[in-house]
Amino acid sequence: MPDRSGSACLRRVHIAALATYVPPRVLTNADLEKMVDTNDEWIVQRTGIRERHIVERGVATSDLAKEAALAAICQAGLTPDDIDLIIVGTTTPDTIFPSTACRVQHKIAASRAWGFDLGAACSGFTYSLTAAAQMVATGAHRHALVIGADVMSSIIDYQDRATCVLFGDGAGAVIVSPMNAPVPDGELGIIDFAHEIDGSGGPALCMPAGGSLRPASRETVDERLHFVKQDGQAVFKFAVRKTEEICRRLLERHGLTPADVDLFVSHQANRRIIESAASRLELPADRVVINIDRYGNTTGATIPLALNDARAAGRLNAGDLVLMASVGAGFTVGAVLVRWSI
Numbered sequence: 467m468p469d470r471s472g473s474a475c476l477r478r479v480h481i482a483a484l485a486t487y488v489p490p491r492v493l494t495n496a497d498l499e500k501m502v503d504t505n506d507e508w509i510v511q512r513t514g515i516r517e518r519h520i521v522e523r524g525v526a527t528s529d530l531a532k533e534a535a536l537a538a539i540c541q542a543g544l545t546p547d548d549i550d551l552i553i554v555g556t557t558t559p560d561t562i563f564p565s566t567a568c569r570v571q572h573k574i575a576a577s578r579a580w581g582f583d584l585g586a587a588c589s590g591f592t593y594s595l596t597a598a599a600q601m602v603a604t605g606a607h608r609h610a611l612v613i614g615a616d617v618m619s620s621i622i623d624y625q626d627r628a629t630c631v632l633f634g635d636g637a638g639a640v641i642v643s644p645m646n647a648p649v650p651d652g653e654l655g656i657i658d659f660a661h662e663i664d665g666s667g668g669p670a671l672c673m674p675a676g677g678s679l680r681p682a683s684r685e686t687v688d689e690r691l692h693f694v695k696q697d698g699q700a701v702f703k704f705a706v707r708k709t710e711e712i713c714r715r716l717l718e719r720h721g722l723t724p725a726d727v728d729l730f731v732s733h734q735a736n737r738r739i740i741e742s743a744a745s746r747l748e749l750p751a752d753r754v755v756i757n758i759d760r761y762g763n764t765t766g767a768t769i770p771l772a773l774n775d776a777r778a779a780g781r782l783n784a785g786d787l788v789l790m791a792s793v794g795a796g797f798t799v800g801a802v803l804v805r806w807s808i
């Protein structure tokens with residue numbers, strides 16, 4: 467990532483493989499109509515979601531992550547032993563400890579890797595990608611496995627219609643590797659990133675109990691505090707404003723404008739958020755990926771799922787300028803600019 471550092475000794479890195487996994491069980495809007503006072507029309511109009519994938523009981527984040535990880539490693543032409551570093555962006559680790567990265571490392575038998583979980587909620591993938599890219603760019607590591615994975619159904623209150631319609635489960639994995647030299651086009655690969663946090667937004671989207679502040683107790687369970695709580699409108703407004711802001715800042719740093727972007731791949735929290743942000747950026751619909759209708763908000767997994775769907779549809783090709791953006795609980799804000807290379 468030479469653009470960011472100004473240092474000539476950093477090497478250019480790229481996403482060398484991309485794979486995703488969602489559990490087979492589908493939860494439709496019609497299913498939710500039987501569980502809470504909601505209806506398909508409201509959900510589709512207000513969110514764009516039609517269905518989401520949900521795990522069976524006993525299936526954890528590391529199980530979804532493993533499937534995506536092994537597929538990505540294979541696609542890159544590597545074996546698990548080639549992986550130096552595993553970063554798992556997740557809000558729903560299998561357990562508070564050990565980390566999901568440790569569980570994934572064991573499940574895929576990545577014998578040489580170290581790794582850790584990264585907590586940035588819906589920005590888990592963009593933050594993890596940036597962290598891994600830095601590690602590979604410095605030469606500290608050769609191949610990093612970056613995973614965005616969540617089992618949101620494990621922390622969703624299926625009695626709360628304001629949140630239960632929004633989320634789904636899934637995983638996405640990429641391999642971050644150095645560009646092979648000589649690089650035919652010096653512009654390919656991960657170009658730059660921009661990230662922010664704003665802790666004042668904490669109460670707007672959180673899980674109130676289960677951590678050191680309010681450990682699990684009979685009261686926290688009775689008060690349903692181990693579930694996602696959200697002030698939807700506050701998050702909505704912040705997400706639209708910040709998505710535009712961070713994207714413009716990142717592009718301007720490189721003398722680019724939204725008109726230069728071939729594909730805008732935003733976190734998928736609400737169709738209206740993506741469309742409003744895209745409209746502010748004056749990005750036409752054919753440059754915007756929206757697949758929230760089939761997955762809902764899978765938190766750490768939305769961006770790789772959207773990238774993979776775009777690739778399968780022939781909308782993502784080598785040489786394309788791809789702008790990823792995310793806003794999540796915290797608040798966390800992120801954008802990563804990539805000249806797609808595979």
Ligand code: UT7
Pocket residue numbers: 503504505508509512513588627628629631671697698699701702705733734735736739763793794795
């Ligand atoms: O990944 C980052 C995390 N999350 C987000 O980015 C989400 C951001 N926020 C949103 O996407 C939207 O705010 C929501 C989809 C959560 C809600 O949409 P909204 O247009 O902001 O609706 P609202 O909260 O203002 O609620 C409007 C009405 C209310 O009824 P009254 O008070 O007007 O009678 C709600 O009770 O819609 C009602 N409502 C529902 N009705 C049917 C809320 N949830 C539902 C539902 N079905 N599932």
